[in-house]
Amino acid sequence: MPEIDVSTLKSCSATFEIEASNKLEGPGSQFVFRSRTYIFFRIVQDSQSSFTAMTATAPEDDRYGPRFPHQDKLLGVVDCALDQIGSAYDLKKDCRNRDYIQFSGTGNMEELCRLLDHLLFDLERDYVLG
Secondary structure, three states: OOOOOHHHOOOOOOOOEEEEEOOOOOOOEEEEEEOOOOEEEEEEEEEOOEEEEEEOOOOOOOOOOOEOOOHHHHHHHHHHHHHHOOOOOEEEEOOOOOEEEEEEEEOOHHHHHHHHHHHOOHHHHOOOOO
16 A cells, blocks of 8 residues: 555544453454444554555444445445555455455554545545434
């Protein structure tokens, strides 16, 4: 992923949090990027400075609530935003044949949070995210 100056990224007004998760199998620390209402991304931190993020296709198994219900819109916004910043990504399918976007990069959690917030900036025009 190219270096991104996170200070120049637009932010949406909803409040997001990164919280620990254990939904996925495999190594690495897991997190969800969520608002008070919805889960938008799952994150696996591969090391202190590298991560893999993916749009959430299903709710958490415990306390976090549902995934964002307008998946086609979420995928379109994330696709467009990643293209604009020159980031490579993969369009994949989960075990129930639902589409999701997965991308990897480097940076600390604060930078990742700013990037994910930026990816949701255009989504906020049409939906209440919080």
